[in-house]
Amino acid sequence: MIAFDHVVKRYPNGREALAGVSFSIAAGEMVFLTGRSGAGKSTVLKLIALIERPTRGAVRVEGKNLGALRSRHIPAYRRSIGVVFQDHRLLVDRPVFDNVALPLVVAGFPLKETDKRVRAALDQVGLLGKERTLPLELSAGEQQRVGIARAVVSKPRLLICDEPTGNLDRDLALEVMRLLKRFQSVGVTVVVATHDLRLAQQPGERTILLDDGRIQGRGEEEPLPSIVASR
Amino acid sequence: MGLATYGTRHAQALVGSLGRLARSPFATFLTVLVIGLALALPLALQMLVGNASRATGGLASAVDVSVYFKPAAPLEKVRELAADARARAGVAEVTVISADDALKEFQKYSGFGAALQALEQNPLPNVLHVRPAADAMTPADLDRLVRYFAAWPQVDTVQVDAAWVQRLNAILAVLERVLLIAAVLLGVGVLAVVGNTVRLEIHQRRAEIEVVKLVGGSNAFVRRPFLYTGVLYGLAGALIAWGVVGAALAVLEGSVETLARLYGSGFTLAGPPAEEVVGLLGGGAALGWVGAWLSATRHLRRIEPRG
């Protein structure tokens, strides 16, 4: 599903966030990306979401070399994946329904189908009935679940989450993790970046540990030889 | 994407633009007012030129070409030539004034009756008074007419009493140039006003645009509501321009009618004809669209989602 091949990412200010990273993630896997602050976790996700392009090396998603993707094909690519952020990036002046519907509106879905799918997504995150509520009238955990509903509403095969539990207390964080796990169980590939090692080290999940732009060893539960650490 | 979906998307963009404009009515009004005044000036000039042409068109029947024949030319020949001239395109009326008639007339009105009777020979020539057709009044037309008459061997001189019409036409031509220049400059002004307004709105909605791009909104999708905003600004500005010029005409109407009456004319001011109103609205909308497109294309490209 995802393959990083000796990926180097240097930001315009000269900072090298990734110093030759290689790993692969199979379809249907749930993988945690952990490491200290500044290790490069968000950079990996930005490369997957095509918010940034690699300086060197290749990032492949479903066989597509993202580095070579034309700018005008980026919107269509982004519509095929779901993205969740710590600060959820909701439109605060629009009700929950509009926020969740946004990816469908952007993709030109008919109104009826949009309505159906938004309700289904809100049902999945336990927020059915909050369609007309404004994001600021919701709790932090609920806001994050709206963000997740928006990420999954167009039924992407890949869901990437950057610190999805960063603003949440432990119970809410675990609840969100269970929610993400449910999406994995129906075949969605889920990649979660988090600095919270306790969250990451869930039994049965694979962990990729980043440090200063390099992969450190392998995750404890890592049984597959698919992670190639590079120096 | 089906046609219905395409329509839905545009409807959504239009409704969204209308809603945003309505939410800040004062700022919207100011922008529309500036656009309206910028469009009103060329429209007013256009009205001025149009009305002036109409006014002079009515008075142009006063243009008179006098053809003086040589004393040797017999009246029959003059009548014959008058018939030829009547058949010519661009000639509305030809009146023959024979030398005898002219003399009688002169005797009657000049007060030299007795003295003139003493003359052995009529000193006056046969004359044609020619009135050109209303649509053949340009300097070139008149010039051609003069050369036509001057070419007859029996003709002595041809005199055109049209210098003032030609001057007026020249003034109208200058006004038309001024109109064109004003329209171009103010059109550029409208582009700048719409472009700047759209730029500010893009700036205000930066966070929202980032999110839309993050979930896969294309540049065209993000741009669409701004194009509608531009078109709405242009249309509303055109309506204001129409209103302003209409009001100005209403204020002027009475005094212009009085003036025309004093000159013995039934002239009244005309408002913009339907095709000019359509042109104004279409032009306003087009300027708004172009201004918004230029601004949005330039500024939206730079907004990309943050990580």
Ligand SMILES: Nc1ncnc2c1ncn2[C@@H]1O[C@H](COP(=O)(O)OP(=O)(O)OP(=O)(O)O)[C@@H](O)[C@H]1O
């Ligand atoms: N847009 C950017 N421009 C310049 N440098 C950047 C940019 N984004 C990240 N960096 C730098 O790249 C390095 C890796 O950043 P990244 O955001 O990937 O870390 P992270 O692992 O997500 O950290 P955190 O846990 O704090 O979110 C950091 O040193 C950061 O300062």
Ligand SMILES: [Mg+2]
């Ligand atoms: Mg980060």
